[in-house]
Amino acid sequence: MSTLTDPRGYWGDLTSEERGVAGFLAAAVLVLLALMLTGVLNPTYFLFLFGLGGMFGLMSLGLNAQWGYTGLINFSVAAFFGLGAYGAAIMTASNSPIAGDMNPIFGLVLGLILSAIVAIAIGIPTLRLRADYLAIASLGLAEVVRLIILNEGQWTAGSQGLRGIPRFFEGWPVLPTLPEALPQVNIEMIPGRVVTLGLPFWRQLLNVTLVLTFMAGAYLVLRRAHRSPWGRVLRTIRADEDLAKALGKNTYFFKMQSFVLGCLVMALAGVFFAHFQLFVNPGNLDPTTTFYVWVAVILGGAGSNRGALFGGFVVVAIREGPQFIEQLPPAFLTEFPPGFLRDLGFITDDVLFELPSIAISPGPLQLLLVGLLIILIMRFRPQGVLPPQRELIWPDAVDEDVRKRPDSGVRDQRGGDGDE
Amino acid sequence: MSESPTEGTATDASTERAAEETPGDDEERSEIVLEVENLRKEFGALVAADDATFDVERGTITGLIGPNGAGKSTIFNLISGFYEPDAGSVRLNGDDVTGIEPYKIANRGLIRTFQTPRKLEGMTVREAMLIGPQRQPGESFHKLFTAPGAVGERERANMADVERILEEFEIDHLARQPATDISGGQMKLVELARAMLAEPEILLLDEPVAGVNPTLANKLADQIRRLHEQGTTFLLIEHDMSFIMSLADPIVVLDQGSVLMEGTPEEVRTDERVADAYLGGGGV
Numbered sequence: 001m002s003t004l005t006d007p008r009g010y011w012g013d014l015t016s017e018e019r020g021v022a023g024f025l026a027a028a029v030l031v032l033l034a035l036m037l038t039g040v041l042n043p044t045y046f047l048f049l050f051g052l053g054g055m056f057g058l059m060s061l062g063l064n065a066q067w068g069y070t071g072l073i074n075f076s077v078a079a080f081f082g083l084g085a086y087g088a089a090i091m092t093a094s095n096s097p098i099a100g101d102m103n104p105i106f107g108l109v110l111g112l113i114l115s116a117i118v119a120i121a122i123g124i125p126t127l128r129l130r131a132d133y134l135a136i137a138s139l140g141l142a143e144v145v146r147l148i149i150l151n152e153g154q155w156t157a158g159s160q161g162l163r164g165i166p167r168f169f170e171g172w173p174v175l176p177t178l179p180e181a182l183p184q185v186n187i188e189m190i191p192g193r194v195v196t197l198g199l200p201f202w203r204q205l206l207n208v209t210l211v212l213t214f215m216a217g218a219y220l221v222l223r224r225a226h227r228s229p230w231g232r233v234l235r236t237i238r239a240d241e242d243l244a245k246a247l248g249k250n251t252y253f254f255k256m257q258s259f260v261l262g263c264l265v266m267a268l269a270g271v272f273f274a275h276f277q278l279f280v281n282p283g284n285l286d287p288t289t290t291f292y293v294w295v296a297v298i299l300g301g302a303g304s305n306r307g308a309l310f311g312g313f314v315v316v317a318i319r320e321g322p323q324f325i326e327q328l329p330p331a332f333l334t335e336f337p338p339g340f341l342r343d344l345g346f347i348t349d350d351v352l353f354e355l356p357s358i359a360i361s362p363g364p365l366q367l368l369l370v371g372l373l374i375i376l377i378m379r380f381r382p383q384g385v386l387p388p389q390r391e392l393i394w395p396d397a398v399d400e401d402v403r404k405r406p407d408s409g410v411r412d413q414r415g416g417d418g419d420e
Numbered sequence: 421m422s423e424s425p426t427e428g429t430a431t432d433a434s435t436e437r438a439a440e441e442t443p444g445d446d447e448e449r450s451e452i453v454l455e456v457e458n459l460r461k462e463f464g465a466l467v468a469a470d471d472a473t474f475d476v477e478r479g480t481i482t483g484l485i486g487p488n489g490a491g492k493s494t495i496f497n498l499i500s501g502f503y504e505p506d507a508g509s510v511r512l513n514g515d516d517v518t519g520i521e522p523y524k525i526a527n528r529g530l531i532r533t534f535q536t537p538r539k540l541e542g543m544t545v546r547e548a549m550l551i552g553p554q555r556q557p558g559e560s561f562h563k564l565f566t567a568p569g570a571v572g573e574r575e576r577a578n579m580a581d582v583e584r585i586l587e588e589f590e591i592d593h594l595a596r597q598p599a600t601d602i603s604g605g606q607m608k609l610v611e612l613a614r615a616m617l618a619e620p621e622i623l624l625l626d627e628p629v630a631g632v633n634p635t636l637a638n639k640l641a642d643q644i645r646r647l648h649e650q651g652t653t654f655l656l657i658e659h660d661m662s663f664i665m666s667l668a669d670p671i672v673v674l675d676q677g678s679v680l681m682e683g684t685p686e687e688v689r690t691d692e693r694v695a696d697a698y699l700g701g702g703g704v
Contacts, residue, residue: 224565228558229550236540236551239539239541240539243538245501245522246526246532247618249551251523393550394558394575396572397579398579
C-alpha cells in the first residue's frame, strides 16, 4: 500500500543492497523484454525458463528454511524434489502402476505427505545430534530415494519413467480450456519479424501462473514464520543451539519443524515439475540439482527468503544461458557488424572482419560459470547478495514501537469503557 | 531515575545480610530451591565432579568458588542438564531433575548463562533479548496462522518488557545495535538481562564478570543485587574474589570435584583448607 501511495518514500526506505538488486532486476526485465519483442528470444521458451526459475526458487526457499533459518545441512534437496514429483506422477500419470489418472490435487497431497514422512524418518535419528550428522545422512538418503524409485518398478515404472501426466489445472473449471480459447496474438515490432503468442504460449503462461502461486504461497508462509518468535528460535539454534536449550527451547522439536517445512516446499517444486514436464523419470533426481540449489541459497544470502528466490532464478540463468552462446568470445564481440544487427536486416550480410574465437559446448561452460560464481561470492560477498536487511520482529510489535503514544492513549480509553 | 533508591536499598539489604539475617529473610531461607546430592561425573580417568553435595536456599546469592579445574563448570553443566551425571541427583524445588533435558530444566525455572557470552549473529540486541521470555504463543508454528492476534499481543508485551529491562540495565541505547558488535562486558549484561526475561526462580551465572572492566563489573554486581532484592535466587561461579566475597553469602568452595567447605565469606576467607586448595594443597 505504501508502495502505491508513496513510491519515493518506499524507495528511500530500501537499503543499498535492495536498491542494487531492484535495479538489476529492472535491467534484466528490460533486456529480456527487448530480446523477446525483437524476436531474438522466443517468448514461449522464455516462459519455460521462467517456470524452471520458479521451480529452483521454490527449492531454494525450502533449503533456506532449513539451512538459512536453522543451520540444518540438507544434501538431499533433489530427493525431496523427486518425492514431490513422483507423488504427483504416481497419482496422475497414465502409465502409473498404482493409481493414475486422478485429479492432480491428490498428487499434490501425496507428494507432500511422502516428503513429510521421509523428512520425519530421517530427522528422528539425526536431528538430536550435531548438524554434521544430518548432512551425512541426507547425502546417503538422496541416493537411497533415487535407487528405490529406479528399482521399485512395480510402484514407479522404474527407469522408463511415468508419462502422460496431465496439466495441473486439468479437471478445474475454465482453466484447462482457457489457453485454447485465447486468441493468437502477433506482435511485429520490427518489420519482417513477427512474434507470435499462440496456444503454446498461453499454456506455458498457465504453468508460470501455477509456479508463481506456489512461490507466493510458500513465500508468504515462510516470511511470516521467519519474522515470528518461532523463526527467532530457529535463528538462535543456528547461532548457538546450547543457548536456545538453556533458555528453555525444545530445540529438537524446532529443528524437526524447520526441516519438515523446508522439505514440503521442495516437494512443492517437484509437484510443479511433474505437471510442467508431463513426464518424470529417475534421472530427475540427479544430485547435481541439490548443489545448484545450494549455490542459489548461498548466492541469495543465508536466511533471506527474497535472496533465495533471486538465487533460484540466477542459477537457472547460468544453467540455461550457455546454450545461447555458441562460441567464446561471443560472436557480437568478434564480428563486425555483429550478428544480431545483420539478423535484424538493417545491414547487409557482409562480415567486415572477424576475430578468432573458439567454438564452445554449453555443458562445460555451465560448470565453469557456476564455479566462477561460487568463487566470486566467497571472495567478495560471503554473506550473499541480499542477506536479511531488517530486524525480524513480529510486525505488530514494531509498529507499536513506532507509534507508541497515540496507541497507548487509545488503549487507555478502551480500558475505561470496555467490558474485558 | 528510580535507579538510585533501588540501589540504596540493595546495598542496605546486603549489608544487613552480611551482618546478620533479617527476620523476613528467615522464613524464606527455610526453603531449598536446588539440592545437589553426591553428584559425580567422570571423563575417562578424570573425576570432574566427585560426590559434590550442597544446597541453594531460596533468596540467597550462593557463590561457587574453587581453584581452576575444581569442577565448577562441570557442576553447572550437570545441574542444567547439559551433562548427564554418572551418579547422584539434582532436585529443583523438590522435584528430581537429574539427567533430564536442558530445556525442561529451564522450563522449570532454572536458567543458566555461559562462561563465554554466546553470540547471536544477524540479530540486534533487542531481537536477541526477545528469545528470553518462556512459553511464547508465537513459538508454536500453527498459532502464527490460527492466532496471529495473540502472537502479536504477546510480542508487544515482550517488547515492552525488553525495553523496560534494557532501561533498568542502562543499556537501552544498545537496543538496535547488532548483538555481535557490542563489547564483551555489554554482552554479559545482555545475557543477564535476557535470562531475567525468562523469569527464573534460580539463575546460574557462570563467571559473570570474567573479562569485564571494573566499572561494568560494579554495574553487574548492582544489577545482581537488585534482581536478588526482587526475589531471584542466584548461584554464581566467579574467580574475582572481591566480587564474589562482597556479593555472595553463603559461599561453597569446591576442590577436585567435591565440596571442601561451605560458609559465610568471612569463614571462607579465614579457612586454612581453602587457602591450601588455592595454593596447591601440598600439606594434605
